[in-house]
Amino acid sequence: MYSINISLSSIGKKFGSEWIFRELSAEIKAGDKLFISGGNGSGKSTLLQVISGFITPNEGRVSYMLDNKEIETDSLKNYISLASPYLQLIEDFTLTEAIEHSKIFKPFINKISTVDVLEIFELSNAKNKFIKQFSSGMKQRLKLGLAILADAPLLLLDEPVSNLDKNAIMWYKSLIQTYASHRTVIVCSNNIDDEHFFCTSQLNLADYKAKKSAV
Numbered sequence: 001m002y003s004i005n006i007s008l009s010s011i012g013k014k015f016g017s018e019w020i021f022r023e024l025s026a027e028i029k030a031g032d033k034l035f036i037s038g039g040n041g042s043g044k045s046t047l048l049q050v051i052s053g054f055i056t057p058n059e060g061r062v063s064y065m066l067d068n069k070e071i072e073t074d075s076l077k078n079y080i081s082l083a084s085p086y087l088q089l090i091e092d093f094t095l096t097e098a099i100e101h102s103k104i105f106k107p108f109i110n111k112i113s114t115v116d117v118l119e120i121f122e123l124s125n126a127k128n129k130f131i132k133q134f135s136s137g138m139k140q141r142l143k144l145g146l147a148i149l150a151d152a153p154l155l156l157l158d159e160p161v162s163n164l165d166k167n168a169i170m171w172y173k174s175l176i177q178t179y180a181s182h183r184t185v186i187v188c189s190n191n192i193d194d195e196h197f198f199c200t201s202q203l204n205l206a207d208y209k210a211k212k213s214a215v
Contacts, residue, residue, distance in 0.1 A: 003030035011060030038205035084158035091132035
């Protein structure tokens with residue numbers, strides 16, 4: 001499994017006149033497992049979206065290196081898989097259709113078949129069920145499974161155990177241990193150990209909070 005290096009150079013993001021974070025610099029090396037911590041509203045999800053290239057920082061720069069070559073922002077989507085509460089599923093798809101649709105754009109690790117994916121998700125009995133009929137926990141399991149199994153060097157997880165019960169949390173932890181060990185992984189969490197149990201470094205957004213400013 002190939003992996004990716006990320007460089008955050010004095011990045012800052014604001015909404016209106018309020019800086020969410022500022023002067024944030026960090027080097028995330030290939031294979032790192034980083035835990036972004038902070039309370040509700042601290043900007044964790046915003047930072048993750050900046051790292052993903054989904055939103056642009058107001059200042060500073062994010063760069064990405066793969067095999068000593070810089071990845072252009074326009075092609076970054078090919079190297080990232082993401083699971084988050086704000087990620088929308090196509091609810092008119094059945095589970096099988098959702099899996100088939102996902103792997104068109106982002107093939108699975110080791111070219112895992114749809115039948116095997118259903119078994120890994122532990123949702124084989126729901127293969128013909130529409131996503132709109134899923135519980136919140138089943139939808140979260142689907143989001144996590146599609147992201148973790150995707151053949152992408154950078155895995156981004158925002159509050160991954162949201163809506164998961166005890167058994168599903170154990171499933172998530174097993175999936176991470178099996179499929180994410182050689183990848184660069186960044187997790188946003190409200191200090192829930194089960195979410196970031198495998199992380200080896202931490203970035204606390206409280207260290208980069210800026211006072212309200214019109215600058």
